[in-house]
Amino acid sequence: MPQISNTARIMPESAIRKLTPYADQAKADGVHVYHLNIGAPDIKSPESAVQAVKDFEFDHLPYSNSAGTFALRRALVEKYYQPIGIDITVNDILATVAGSEALTMVFQAACDPGDEVLVMEPFYCNYNTFTMMNRVEMVAVHTDIKDGFKVPPMEAFEAAITPRTKAILLCNPGNPTGTLYSKKEMLAIGELCRKHDLFLVSDEAYREFCYTGEPYFSAMQIPNLRDNIILVDSASKRYNLCGARVGCIISYNRDVLGLITKLAQARLCPPVLGQTALYGALDAPASYYEDVRKEYIARRDYTVKALNDIPGVFSPMPMGAFYTVAELPVHNAENFAKWLLTDFRLDGATTMITPAAPFYKTKGEGTNQVRIAYVLEVPALKKAIRIIREGLEIYRKLE
């Protein structure tokens, strides 16, 4: 029997999905499972997105341009990026199979095997998979839950830079922490990239989910860094079109976009029906973004207060995205998360949460932390967090 590759053998399972079999079993047993484990919200997509798919007439479905349809790229530029102050043309943007493919392509463009990418931990755990298959090393700069995961002093980055460092990767606002980086922090990181001639890869999938009231400062707005910045974006969260699988890469750097065009041509094109949905979504009124934001602020406020009200639990107040990382009064949060699914029921229900350790590169970090996605309506969040509260009370005596 032929053997799979060594790289394949050591590939970790998705931290977000590895407990799914236990959740499936609970459901099979008739238990209701509140999913706070995955960023799959219940918010409606813009009506214009639904309508665009309904109105799409076809009798067969040909490839689009490898970079996405010209109409979509122009609409993204004119209806979305230019109005929010990201000054690009259709030549700076290439549509991808969502943020996942965008990140994979960016790592392929920027890095050779053995090259290093700096990232603040905890970070979106699938970054590991995307880099690992490309034999790129993720190097973590630690951020602390006690400080609300704020950007550490630049010295911490400097100390981690080696001759193999090719890029700094950040997610703003962040998954899993919900941390929103300020203009000042972004400028400092930009300065560092300029000094060491690094790519700055900015994953801005959660850009519209910011709760400070201040204008969002995109990596694309950092001055004098044109050739270093690579923006990764996605329709998935912004318009709740996760299943559409459409995102994009934006860069002023002709070498980067040129290479990515070659990769894009090899895989032919992004999904055409998903592109249609996103094209429609771009006609969403300003009130769509505003209503979604208000809803998440209410969910966040409830979630973070309710978590901090549980004895021994601490969660900083996230200023963006729809996640928060919470420290629990347990030794091993993965065991607790599994136990909730296998052993604990309250009124016939339980809650699924994601252990946070896999979001850290540093071994031993985050073992008592979980990521909570506040993607349900407040009444459901109430029940879900009550389950965590009462579950903890019992579990602490067992652990």
Place this chain on the structure above:
Amino acid sequence: MPQISNTARIMPESAIRKLTPYADQAKADGVHVYHLNIGAPDIKSPESAVQAVKDFEFDHLPYSNSAGTFALRRALVEKYYQPIGIDITVNDILATVAGSEALTMVFQAACDPGDEVLVMEPFYCNYNTFTMMNRVEMVAVHTDIKDGFKVPPMEAFEAAITPRTKAILLCNPGNPTGTLYSKKEMLAIGELCRKHDLFLVSDEAYREFCYTGEPYFSAMQIPNLRDNIILVDSASKRYNLCGARVGCIISYNRDVLGLITKLAQARLCPPVLGQTALYGALDAPASYYEDVRKEYIARRDYTVKALNDIPGVFSPMPMGAFYTVAELPVHNAENFAKWLLTDFRLDGATTMITPAAPFYKTKGEGTNQVRIAYVLEVPALKKAIRIIREGLEIYRKLE
């Protein structure tokens, strides 16, 4: 300015798409371009595919299961694979972002950097890109246009096998040659894989396009090779749903499918609207496949005869897919293909064809060959091939 990766720097452009700017310029000048360069047919998708998308009600678009929806996988098994004699269950199949992602994942699962994959040349040129980004070596076993690209003696494969060989990759029927492998040839290749413990990766995207009247023999039907076979499939050509971006990987090997599940989870899911289209397409009546086949037989018969009628041109008769490779009486077919786009017009039209050299691994092979996709109706093919004929007459005096 930070530099792109070395791997990126040497990545070739898509042979199929690199002449596109010249075609675009010709169109901008008002010239009609007959596209025989790309496998993007004008055939209708099954009505049930179109209807499934029309009937799909959604107010937001969540992720599906990473392996594709259970409903789709079950329908693929029950409505498509089992009836054609491929005996699998839903646990043996994982939906992908078309054949392109399937191939990328398979190479990641099977190969480490420096490992080798045997493939008969000429082969689908994007295999280069998929393997190259994974630092896998394609090793070519030569097949000859004079023999109709038939499978060479097994000694030729044996001679190319090294300790780093991990897999034999084939495309049946083949892109670009249209060659269809017989049961006897498939069994011989299977025997070789068993002997050397190699994966057999079989790209069967063109399975329904076979013109011998004999039953198709899939790699999955090779006996006693369960753990070695990996089937790559796609909805793109079968139902003319190229833009849907849905395909699949099929394997009995738990290690392979386990690893690919991890990769699939990292990229979240295949396009949901595309899955919907494919789910509908599976209700196509038997007459759909039959009608499409008849149409392609007529197109093939016309194309191959018309090509061979041109002085100095030779094309073998392909028994599958919708491509043929033709030898032209020129020194450099790429220059000729480019010249057709830039310089030659007949009744205000020209024809785009794909130079075949990039489909060969061996340097210098195929330089006087082109790939022709007979994806237009016969009247259009008539005009397109007349352009090649008259173009050649003039070009031969210039070269």
